[in-house]
Each structure stands twice: as C-alpha cells, then as structure tokens.
Amino acid sequence: MAKMPYIAAIDAGIHQEMRRDPSVLYFGQNMATTENHDFVAAYGHDRVRVTPISETAEIGMAVGAALAGFRPVVELYMAEFMLVAMDQVVNEAPRFRYMSGGQVKVPLVLKAGYGFTCGWAGQHTGTLTAMFAGIPGLKVAVPATAADAKGLMATAIRDDNPVVFLHHYLLTLEQGDVPDGEYLVPFGVADVRRKGADVTIVATGWMVPRSLAAAEQLAKQGIDAEVIDPRTVAPLDLQTILGSVDKTGRVVLVDQATRHGSVSALIAADIAEQGFKALKAPVIQVTAADTTIPYSEPLEAHVLPSEAQIVAAVRRVLK
C-alpha cells in the first residue's frame, strides 16, 4: 500500500497495464513531447505519441487501432473535448461490435477529466456522465478515490469494450492508499463507502466526499446514512442500490450534473420501477441547477450541490 494522489494513481494503472501488455497504446495532445516523458521512456514512441489537436482523428484512430488488435488509451484531458468528436464516441466505437455481428471488438479507453468547477466557467466544467451512460456498447467509469482510480483504469484497459474513464478534476491531488502491485477494481460493483440504516445516499466522483461529509454531520444529529458509490455508471450496480433502499426505504441521489442530464435521474427511474414498495418517502435528487456553470465564485458555489443541500435533503426524506 502506498499513499499517492488520485492523479498519480491513474498513471499507476496505465503503467501496470502497459508493462504487462505490449498492445496497450497511450496517446493524446501535449504529452510525450520529449524523450524524458515518463511513458515514452518506458515504452517508446511506437506506443506513446503526441497528437495534433484533432479529437476526431485521435478517437477515430483509437477505434481503428482497436479493430486491428491494439488497446489504445486516448488522453483527452477534458471531457468536453470529446464533444468535438462525439460521433466517434457515441456512434462509431460502441456500434462496430454489434453491427458486425460480433466479428470485431473495440477495446479502447477515453480518459478525460470532468467537473472542474473552480473558475473554469461554462465550457470546461460539465458533468456529462449521463450522456455516455445510456449508450449501449459503452462503459463508463467514475473513480472517486485514488485506489479506484488505479484499479478502474487497469480494468478499463483490460475490458474488451470502449470505456469512457472520467476522472474528477477536483479530486486530482486527493491522497489515498493505493494497493501496490497488480490491482484491478471490477466494473459494475458499487462500493458502500459508509454503512448506515436510516437513509441511502448515492453519489459519484467529487460528490462522494461531499456526501460523506454530510453523513458525518447527520451522524451528529443521530441520523445513520449509508453512502454508496457505484464507481461505474455503465454497467450500474443497481442491485447494491436496491438492496440498500430495501433496508432504509429512503433515498437521496447526489449528482454534480444538471438535473435532466444526470445519472441520478436514471437511477431514480430504476428505483421507482423496481424499488417502489420499499420506499417510505419520495426519492430526492440533489443536482446542479439547470444552468451553464458561471465563472464568478459565489455563483458557481450556488448552483452546485452543497453539503448543506445534501443534509437538508436527507432531513426531508426522513420527515
């Protein structure tokens, strides 16, 4: 076990897989420009390359390299940059296996940061997770801890399908204990971050520490909250969530996305359909306001889900 920041743990996951599998490629803009670059030094320019600012070509070439037997990891930096190449993400990579009747597989990882709500204004701060979560053929990983960052990245690279790996920019320097050696975190297995009996809170990414902080506040008021981090939203571990709802009967879904573009809305629909009988109160969603993220600091804080809003929502479902 080693303490390291979240961002270093992602690199550790990529290194782990590049060392063991020569078919893993890693490329993107503004990386690998010198021989001293960590990954160039370790694996050479055949496998590690800098690209022009050409997201469509980068992701499209990842599709082609995957069709030809490689496992590309594309460094995209910002989730919004994928929007430039949305056809490749949504309508190429996840379609080819199905349309070919299973002849091909498209193992690739689209690595991108998201949710950088610290003054990056309207175009670099989105939480677009739900946009990818509903695409058959795509998988979506959203690590909240350093250990998961390593383990989910390694699993993403080994997975035979296209994976959108979304790391949260506000967690970049968060330190965490990361297992040494080969470490994999399975997809579709939620982690119960805090056990509790009174209410179920579901959150991903930066909303996980926020929900845990809210749970600590609530504990002081005698309320025992369970906090579930799905870790991957596609596949989604609905069983763990429904099991918790069975136990608590009360649910607060926390999502940094805008309400109608959130994964929480998808989870709420599934709970309404499959967990209705266990519910003792309506499901409450704590999401960002339906707005472009503002630049100005107080406005930015105002439109994002806060610890206080999570606490208030829990108190409401317990009424």
Add this chain to the structure above:
Amino acid sequence: MSVQQPNAERQIWIFTQMLRIRTFEERVKRSFTDHPGVIRGHTHLADGAEASIVGSLSHFREGDAALATYRCHGYPLVLGSDPKAAMAEIFGRVDGLCKGRGGSMHLTDVKHGFLGTSGIVGAGIPHAAGAAWAAQIRRKGNVVLCFFGDGASKQGAFHETLNISALWKLPVIFVMENNGYNVVTTTAQEDANAAAGEPLAVKAKAYSMPGVTVDGGDPLAVYRTVGEAVERARAGHGPTLVESKIYRLSAHGNIIAPPGVPLHYPEHEAIAVFGKREEYEAALRGDPVPRFRAGLVQSGVLTPAKADQLVSLVEKEMQDAVDFAIKSPYPTLESALDYNYA
C-alpha cells in the same frame, strides 16, 4: 517506383471481379421488385466504381486491411467474402456476414481483411489510419486501403486524418472515389478545388503527401496508380491520396420512404434533379465494365466466347446468392441483444 502491368490471367481476374460486383449490385436492385419488402432502409450501389475498386484491391495481400463507407458491397466480394453471406446480410438474415445486425450499409468481414464500414460520411477515415498505426507498429510491411467519396473530403475527419497520417508516415492509401455528386449536390457546388477547376487530389498538398488523380473507369490505370501508392506505403514512406474519378451509374441510393411505400431506385440525379440526360448517357457509353471487356478482347486477352462464359458463371453465382439469402432465416429474437458487449 513502377508497377508492372498485370499479366493476362490477372487481367481476367480483374474483369471477373468487376463483373461480380456489377451483377451483385444488379441483383440488389432487382430485389426491390423480385422480392418487395425484403430489403429495408437504405442501399447504395457500386455500379460504375467496379474498375476503381478492383484495380485498388488487386494489391491487397495477407495482413492488409480495407475499410470503406456505407457504399460497401463491392469490396468484400473482391476480398473473398461469400456473396451468399453478403446478400443474406442485405436481406437481414442470420446467415449474413454480420448475422443481420448491420445490413447493406455495414458489411464487415474481418477474416478477409474488411474491418468495417461507417455509415457516417468521413467517419471511417480515421479508423483506417488507426489500423495503419497498428500495421506500422507490427513492421510486417502491411498497408491499409481507405475508401471514401468526394463528399467525405469536406469533413473534418478527412483533414485531421490526412494531417496525422502524413506526419506519422502511416502505411495507408486514401482512395477517394470522386463520382461527381454528394447525393444531389454536384462537387463544384461544395468543393472549393472543384469550383476553381482543380482536381480534388490537390488537397494532398496541404498535408505534404502525394496526391494523384486517375481515371477510375480504367482498372489498369487504377492498378498502376494505387500500386505505386501501396509500394510507397509498404516501404515506409507514408500515405498517398488517390482521387479516382468515376461515375456512379445508379442514383445515390434507393428512395427514402416510410414503411408502406415500395422502395426502388429512382432515376440518376443528373437527370432527375439537373435535367442533364446527355451527361448520364455519356457516362453509360463509358461504362467501365463493357469498356474493359472490349479492351481485353481487342488485346487478345479474352475471346468474346470466354467473356460470355464468365458472364454466365457470375450470373449463376449471384442467382445462387439471392436464392440462398431469401431462404436464410431471420435471427432469433432471443439473440437481439447479443454483441452489444464483448
């Protein structure tokens, strides 16, 4: 670099492949009347492009790959796919190349090197470059043939991919089949080079790669031009843009209509939209299939009797393909969700 003229046997092979594509496409077209309702959605035919397709794929060897667009029936037939499986796919049947999942626009046959087809204009171009990167890493001298139309060269994907392919010296040959029309828009209406009276191959200059224009109706000319580009790519000197000028002999595709309206092929846009009957008739007079046949007969490679015999064999082969496809069952409903994930 120079590419030797194919020998007589190879020229007959080229002619036979051209006939196979033409006859297959005629059978697809005829299916709208012979078997109404069997073909759904949108089909796009390669009649007129046979010489370009076969001339290009003549250089294909083990380990190479080809990727194309939704106008994709011709390539796999040349690469070795069974026309029965290709037709069954277009009929949505379980014995289709893609088990009925892809249909006419998405023929794929990996075991014959045909890696896939995107239905989105230009989207497959970077896929070819990615496969070429794989070939470059493997260092076995393999190349990737990337087929697309003139319309795709207005997409960002085209420009981004040509830039990075030249920069990385990727072993890929970009074969742009310029058929003069983007659906119902003429090339001069949408392409600055065409409007200025320049060939579309000049686009290569922006990416410091060779750009050549060839008569795509002449399989031997395509054979030489693409052959040089393939040699260059195999030798590690990078990509080439080949503008292959062809004339699409059918309309862009069958009519687009909701269920209940019988699908069929309308008249070519030259006539239906622009009223240029003479342009279309001139194209018919230059039809690459009879043109190549006449050339082979004239040069003594083929006798008229032998050519007729090839026609009969190919007609039989494609009749068998239709008969097979129409009898093939639909995929089971239980299998509808198969292949979403590996």
